[in-house]
Amino acid sequence: MAINNPSKLTHNVIAMLGSVDSVNFNSTAQTTLYTVPTGKKCVLDYVRIRNVTADMALADCTVGQVGALTDFLGTRDLALLNAAASTGILAPIPAANVVKGIEYTAGEVIQIDVTTAVGGACTATVELFGKLDDA
Numbered sequence: 001m002a003i004n005n006p007s008k009l010t011h012n013v014i015a016m017l018g019s020v021d022s023v024n025f026n027s028t029a030q031t032t033l034y035t036v037p038t039g040k041k042c043v044l045d046y047v048r049i050r051n052v053t054a055d056m057a058l059a060d061c062t063v064g065q066v067g068a069l070t071d072f073l074g075t076r077d078l079a080l081l082n083a084a085a086s087t088g089i090l091a092p093i094p095a096a097n098v099v100k101g102i103e104y105t106a107g108e109v110i111q112i113d114v115t116t117a118v119g120g121a122c123t124a125t126v127e128l129f130g131k132l133d134d135a
Contacts, residue, residue, distance in 0.1 A: 012131050014131050015130075015132070016129055017044075021051070023125070025056050025124060026117045027117055028116065031111060032111050040135055044110070049081060051124055052081055057078065057082040058079075059078045059122070060115045060116035061073075061075075061114050063076075063110065065109060065110055112126050
């Protein structure tokens with residue numbers, strides 16, 4: 001499909017849905033990233049972690065809706081984010097046939113769950129990307 005006027009997009013695109021600064025990776029806790037608005041549904045694409053303040057190589061996390069905190073991303077090892085100013089992208093791993101997604105509906109709350117803390121002071125900005133559609 002050709003777009004003649006890119007300033008007037010007529011289709012949905014992957015965009016940042018939510019961003020939370022200073023998520024504490026030295027505490028095993030959940031942080032809300034996004035709540036699907038009324039009349040909408042969304043499909044997530046990936047999570048970006050940036051503004052890392054310290055080595056978070058020992059941390060693990062999951063991402064999903066409240067009550068099913070692993071339905072988008074199961075446990076992710078953050079070992080490669082081993083220095084301040086690191087950045088990383090967390091996404092479902094492609095399979096041979098298809099990557100199964102979840103279509104979240106209005107009112108569903110999407111959170112990151114730090115399941116293993118880093119063992120020292122460390123925070124980061126966590127951004128959630130996906131596509132928002134009318135319900």
